[in-house]
Amino acid sequence: MTADHVTAAAGADTAIPHLAPDWLVRTEVGLCPCGCIGRRRKGTAVAKTLQGGADLVRHAVFSDDAASRAGLLQRIDARVKVVSLLGLLVVAAFVRTLPVLAGMYVAAVLVAMASGLSVRFFLARVWLFVPVFTGIVVLPATLNLVTPGRIVVPLGTWFGGQVGLTSEGLESAGLIVMRVALSISLVVLLTATTPWSRILAALRSLFLPATVVLVLSMAYRYLFHLLTSVTDMYTARRARTVGADSEVRSSRRFVAASAGALFGKSHALSEEVYLAMVARGYRGDARLMQPARLRITDVLWCVACLAVALLVVWSDGVVG
Amino acid sequence: MHIPDGYLSPQTCAVMYGAAAPFWMTAARRVRTIVKTRFVPLLGLGAAYCFLVMMFNVPIPDGTTAHALGGVLVAVLLGPWAAVMAVTVALAIQALFFGDGGVLVFGANCFNMAVVMPFVGYGTYRLLARHQALTSRRRALAAGIGAYVGINAAALCAAIEFGLQPELFYKTSAAGAHVPLYSPFHLSQSIPAMLGAHLLVAGVVELALTAGVIAYLQRANVPLLRINHPAVPEADAQLTPVEPSPRVCGLLLGLAAMLALVPLGLVATGGAFGENTPAQLDLRKYGLHAVPAGLEHYSDFWSHSLLPGYDFKQGSHPSIGYYTSALVGTLLILAVGFGTFRFVARVRQRRTVQIPARR
Numbered sequence: 001m002t003a004d005h006v007t008a009a010a011g012a013d014t015a016i017p018h019l020a021p022d023w024l025v026r027t028e029v030g031l032c033p034c035g036c037i038g039r040r041r042k043g044t045a046v047a048k049t050l051q052g053g054a055d056l057v058r059h060a061v062f063s064d065d066a067a068s069r070a071g072l073l074q075r076i077d078a079r080v081k082v083v084s085l086l087g088l089l090v091v092a093a094f095v096r097t098l099p100v101l102a103g104m105y106v107a108a109v110l111v112a113m114a115s116g117l118s119v120r121f122f123l124a125r126v127w128l129f130v131p132v133f134t135g136i137v138v139l140p141a142t143l144n145l146v147t148p149g150r151i152v153v154p155l156g157t158w159f160g161g162q163v164g165l166t167s168e169g170l171e172s173a174g175l176i177v178m179r180v181a182l183s184i185s186l187v188v189l190l191t192a193t194t195p196w197s198r199i200l201a202a203l204r205s206l207f208l209p210a211t212v213v214l215v216l217s218m219a220y221r222y223l224f225h226l227l228t229s230v231t232d233m234y235t236a237r238r239a240r241t242v243g244a245d246s247e248v249r250s251s252r253r254f255v256a257a258s259a260g261a262l263f264g265k266s267h268a269l270s271e272e273v274y275l276a277m278v279a280r281g282y283r284g285d286a287r288l289m290q291p292a293r294l295r296i297t298d299v300l301w302c303v304a305c306l307a308v309a310l311l312v313v314w315s316d317g318v319v320g
Numbered sequence: 321m322h323i324p325d326g327y328l329s330p331q332t333c334a335v336m337y338g339a340a341a342p343f344w345m346t347a348a349r350r351v352r353t354i355v356k357t358r359f360v361p362l363l364g365l366g367a368a369y370c371f372l373v374m375m376f377n378v379p380i381p382d383g384t385t386a387h388a389l390g391g392v393l394v395a396v397l398l399g400p401w402a403a404v405m406a407v408t409v410a411l412a413i414q415a416l417f418f419g420d421g422g423v424l425v426f427g428a429n430c431f432n433m434a435v436v437m438p439f440v441g442y443g444t445y446r447l448l449a450r451h452q453a454l455t456s457r458r459r460a461l462a463a464g465i466g467a468y469v470g471i472n473a474a475a476l477c478a479a480i481e482f483g484l485q486p487e488l489f490y491k492t493s494a495a496g497a498h499v500p501l502y503s504p505f506h507l508s509q510s511i512p513a514m515l516g517a518h519l520l521v522a523g524v525v526e527l528a529l530t531a532g533v534i535a536y537l538q539r540a541n542v543p544l545l546r547i548n549h550p551a552v553p554e555a556d557a558q559l560t561p562v563e564p565s566p567r568v569c570g571l572l573l574g575l576a577a578m579l580a581l582v583p584l585g586l587v588a589t590g591g592a593f594g595e596n597t598p599a600q601l602d603l604r605k606y607g608l609h610a611v612p613a614g615l616e617h618y619s620d621f622w623s624h625s626l627l628p629g630y631d632f633k634q635g636s637h638p639s640i641g642y643y644t645s646a647l648v649g650t651l652l653i654l655a656v657g658f659g660t661f662r663f664v665a666r667v668r669q670r671r672t673v674q675i676p677a678r679r
Contacts, residue, residue: 044379045376045377045378045379046377048377049375049376049377052375052377053375056375059417059418060417063417086423089325089423089424090330090424093325093326093329093330093333093424094330096491096501125419138504141500141504141505146504146505146506146509147486147497147498147499147500147504148497148498149493149495149497149498149499150493150495150497166497167493167495168493168495168497168498168499169504171493171499172499172500172501172504173504175499175501176326176327176500176502176503176504179325179326179502180324180325180326180327182326183324183325183326183422183423183424184324184325184419187325187415187416187419187422187423188419191416191417191419196417199416211348211359211360212348212409214360214364215359215360215363215364215367215405215409216364216367216409216412216413217364218360218361218364218365218368219363219364219365219367219368219371219409219410219413220368220413220417221364222364222365222368223368223371223372223413225368226365226368226369226372227372230372230375230376248379248380251379252378252379252528252532253532255376255377255378255379255529255532256528256529256531256532256533256535256536257532257536257540258376259373259376259390259393259529259532259533259536260532260533260534260536260537260540260541260544261536261540262369262372262373263369263397263533263537263544264537264541264544266365266366266368266369267365267544267547269365270358270361270362270364270365270366271361273361273364273365274357274358274361274362277360277361278357282357283357284356284357284359320491
């Protein structure tokens with residue numbers, strides 16, 4: 001470990017100087033473009049979509065920051081990371097005991113610290129999501145109405161039957177919460193320490209066809225371009241609105257119209273991009289960068305992951 | 321509806337990857353044969369659009385907002401096969417880059433939102449928008465209803481995937497009870513929970529956005545609707561009048577499928593509310609002390625039927641009798657339906673002949 005790795009690891013839970021401005025990388029987690037994660041706040045649709053757009057850009061800048069930092073996982077080849085973390089994800093999915101899952105989670109947090117990720121970010125990313133979605137979903141499952149078994153916390157009677165939390169329900173809830181947390185952490189470990197272009201190159205050299213990788217990278221590239229159009233439309237709308245824009249019908253019409261206009265823009269853009277590609281000699285075949293050769297650290301990391309996987313499988317058998 | 325990792329067993333995930341894979345391959349092949357070298361930019365921008373549509377906040381009356389998925393919208397605009405690819409790529413970016421939706425369950429998420437939703441929604445849309453001009457209001461509404469049906473079909477698939485987990489994957493605790501390893505809710509709980517939310521809120525949001533976008537394009541940018549509807553006339557006046565022809569083939573196929581499912585009825589035991597034998601009525605369950613006099617009296621009031629109890633005589637050849645009853649019943653209903661249809665058609669024909677005669 002070099003000197004700057006030590007400082008990165010030691011300073012992981014304190015403030016790390018970001019390349020991006022601070023207001024852009026606030027600790028508030030804005031994860032979900034679909035609404036199933038995160039807090040539901042009241043507010044106008046226009047303001048929220050603008051906020052969502054800002055969150056998207058902030059997320060992109062943040063992960064670029066993290067990926068360019070010096071750390072353990074940043075030194076590993078992207079292909080190796082994809083395969084090893086995917087393998088651990090599968091192993092985690094098969095684990096049947098709570099202590100083993102918890103142990104794997106602690107190991108993931110340690111690796112995150114060694115990779116220079118802020119522990120606060122790493123924990124918040126998982127535990128802001130888990131209570132909101134998984135916690136609420138899983139809570140009813142601890143009742144004997146869903147998971148029958150031995151009642152350990154009686155809550156009273158309902159329609160003549162006893163109601164309470166069962167030990168089976170609690171164990172099952174613990175398993176699912178821990179498994180969700182661990183799975184998210186493993187994916188975050190990969191995506192937060194690897195630039196998007198490297199992930200794509202890794203997927204290409206592993207199994208994805210070149211055209212699909214090209215579509216993925218183009219979608220990602222123009223996502224931000226089109227986002228500018230959306231932000232422009234919404235900022236203009238906000239600037240034209242006096243007072244609270246609370247009329248549901250008119251703002252729904254605006255949302256539909258802006259989505260329609262966006263489709264027009266994206267289709268015109270795809271035509272222009274296509275012509276520009278043809279002008280530069282594109283004939284329908286995709287060429288991508290050749291990946292670098294594997295180094296000794298990559299091999300060591302592979303061996304370590306394999307050892308962890310075997311340990312997990314063995315200890316799961318012993319505990320369970 | 322983005323399922324995170326940890327809710328489905330790895331076995332289910334593998335099956336769902338297998339279920340989605342043929343659609344991915346067919347979609348890639350079909351889209352490529354149509355758009356050729358435009359494949360990459362068209363789908364790349366389509367996926368980016370799809371991603372952004374999922375980000376749009378649609379206001380709902382309670383003062384908050386909700387998101388739409390846009391799968392059916394893209395299917396109406398670009399065709400269902402292009403929608404499969406575009407939604408898949410958008411979901412991949414969400415899963416890999418934003419951690420929204422799992423990686424192992426990616427196949428399941430794609431099957432629900434990139435395959436079931438566009439195809440069911442687009443099928444419904446095509447059915448409702450048949451013989452409609454490109455700018456007709458009914459076409460926009462059909463797209464909305466298609467989106468509503470599509471998202472609910474996708475939610476039903478997700479609910480079934482959830483609900484199968486506790487039945488198939490569990491371990492046994494020390495007390496001998498089952499401890500579910502993945503999603504703990506049974507089908508009887510997961511289906512109402514998922515469908516309730518989607519029938520009431522998410523489906524309506526999807527309907528509003530999809531119908532709104534199509535209506536906007538009808539007003540402002542008809543050429544964009546031409547991409548997937550090259551031959552549809554633009555206004556009602558240009559429509560060629562179509563004689564409504566009964567799709568006898570499809571009808572008969574559906575009937576045949578239902579006839580093939582007839583043995584399912586043999587599996588069921590007992591009768592509902594003691595319909596045939598009042599003695600079997602579970603009195604305590606309904607808080608009764610005796611069989612109601614009316615039920616007792618009228619249950620064997622009419623015993624002159626051709627096939628009593630869907631059988632020849634009581635219990636002589638149960639399965640053959642059951643099949644015969646199904647066949648006779650179907651033929652009778654067909655005959656009555658056909659007769660009514662002919663009668664109505666004749667009356668209408670007479671009317672249309674009479675009106676010019678009066679003038």
